[in-house]
Amino acid sequence: MTLETLKPKVEDIIKHSSATVDERLLDICKFLEEQITHYNWVGFYFKNGNKKELKLGPYVGEPTDHTIIPFGKGICGQVAVSNQNFVVPDVSAQDNYIACSITVKAEIVIPIFVKGENIGQIDIDSNTPNPFTEEDERFLEFVCEKVAEIIN
Structure with missing residues (x-):
């Protein structure tokens, strides 16, 4: 199975x-978590109004205490500031990582x-x-482009 074959279902x-x-966002989370064995927690964070923080949206996986993340904090907070993809092959090597679970080894x-x-x-x-490849990155960019179509 390639990630390319999952695109029609996302659409x-x-x-x-x-x-x-x-x-629909929750359905995407469920679908990705079910179909891709190395996706163990899948969720969306969105800008929280005019605040410089992210608010947790739909997700699947272990519950998290990180429902609000300030811009700049953790991987998600850094992406909110940088506007760039962030692939972390080993979360233990990141200084600015917010641990959600001791089982998590990598994040994208x-x-x-x-x-x-x-x-x-x-x-x-x-x-x-270190499970994430360039194929994951391109596939998730596609998912985000599709999600953007339904966000007002």
Whole structure:
């Protein structure tokens, strides 16, 4: 299975217009976590109004205390400031990492842009060391582009 083969299902979830935006985002989280073995926690964070912080949106995986993340703090907070993808092959090597679970070994965060503004991100934790490839990065950019279509 390549990640490319998952794109049509992501598009189907996005186009499911009778579901709310949050329901579709949760369906994407569930789908990615079920289909990709090294995706152990999948969630969305969004800019919290005019505040310089992110607020947790729909997610699947272990519960987290990190429902609000200040810009600049942790991997997600850094992506909110840098507007760049952030792939962390080994979270223990990161000084500015917010630990969600002792089982997490790696993380990837991809920003979501609407009209050129970073409005949020998809955040994926893996319990597998260094699992993320360029294919993951390109696939998740695609997911974020599709999500941007339904965010107002």
